[in-house]
Amino acid sequence: MISSSRAGTPVLWRLGEAVRFGCREFFAMNPPSVLGGSILPRMVLQTLFFTLLGGVVAGARHQEYAFVGGLVLALAMTNILYVSQVPVADKESATFWRLRTGLLHPTAVFVARSLPYPFAGFAVVLVAAVVVAPLAGLGEIALRLAPMAFVYLLISFTATAAGLAAAAFAVGRRAETLASNLMGYVVMLCSGAFLPPGRVPVLDLVGAFLPGRHGIAAVHAWMRGDPWVAQVAAEAAVGIGWLGVTAAIVAVQMRRARRHGHDDFA
């Protein structure tokens, strides 16, 4: 039974309210001082580190390769680690039962509340590109990458979807820090951001299902003048797949909560 007088309001309005709440929640947990003073410098320095490391390990060509991938690693780390704040907020506030009994499906609420994260991650990457490229002497590469900025935005969404799945899976066991970091480092290892594909077959296999892998391949293909649209489509499919995983995990959590009379998130 629905007691709210807004029970008959359209779904789109409800989703809009969830997005609006998500934005307020995002800025409450990550105020401009944290975004500008902690997250942004960290990600800029991380991108600079991997770019320089690429040059040290395998020369100037690999430095360019590592710059293209280093921007994706900044995205992956920002989105995968920080989007765990969404389910964690429900655990800490003991509000998951309210999501379970709401009109919108909890997965829809999580996704709506997570929308600020991909945009914040993309903004971080834009700043990282602008700062790191001149420092590493890669200004020309950064300019060449500009038309492919939409691929980085797409990877930002797929990374957020994967981060949400990792956090939703682990939050009930108080292991969200480990799960999110693990996902971030697996992406670092398997996405081809630093280590080019074809070196370790197992990593290639795992990487095919992770955010970033196909997007990075698309960017490199575009820079070489090869076909790249199929890789972009594969990246989008990976993101949709991770959203499906999130929905399945949340459904299992809800079923367990109903059957056992407790909320995993609470």
Place this chain on the structure above:
Amino acid sequence: MSERLLTAAWVVWTALRAEQQGMRTRPMVVVVSVVQPVALLAIVAGTRRLASDQASVIVSAVVLTAMWSATVWTAGGVLRRERTYGTLARSVTSQFSPSLVLFGRSLGATLYSAAGILASSAAVIVLLRLRIAVPHPLWLLVALLVVVASGTALGMLLACLFLVTRHGLAWSGALIYPVFILGGLLIPPDALPEWLRWVPALLSLRWIHEFVVGISSGVPRATPLVIALALTVTYLVAAVGCLRAAVDTGRRRGTLDLV
């Protein structure tokens, strides 16, 4: 005299055990001591084929880089966590010296992290079939002991620095990549701009790395090890002085748990 020494050893041992028991429940320990070195070593060593002496240098750089990260997040956070748990005042105003308690905790954290880093690095070495040259295993053992001593002293110093700010957690995150870039480990000093090449000399881990590079080339040189030891002693003295000043100030103002 011997009774005082025994008491001091008991304090250090108890603090060490307590810290290590606490570390078993913290997921961040697994991240910095296992996941990070595995990922770093795999991407760096997997990028190109390495000769045995190059592999030794890369492994040393990755292990020491991971050691810095682990020191910041584990040993460096000892006093910050005590304040969060509300046990800081009890720890630093007991009948035993606060420096001794901090030393024991930092040593416990460093040993635990070092074991994780070495074990996970060894696993990657086996999986990637890296050929490592160790011409002087005894000198390598000495280097390892200096790493533990240096990590302990650095951890104590960082713990004291994080004590005088409300934003210790933010500082922990902020300190990682500057040292990754400027520490002279994975990015050698000559890859840095000339006006920044003095920075790596301030980090003891960079001198230990230089010592290991000497070992792997077959010519161990004592100078880098002596400099690393001198820096370790400097960190230790600075940490003890900083802790004493912070505790005295906190006790005078009655803000020990509220800094």
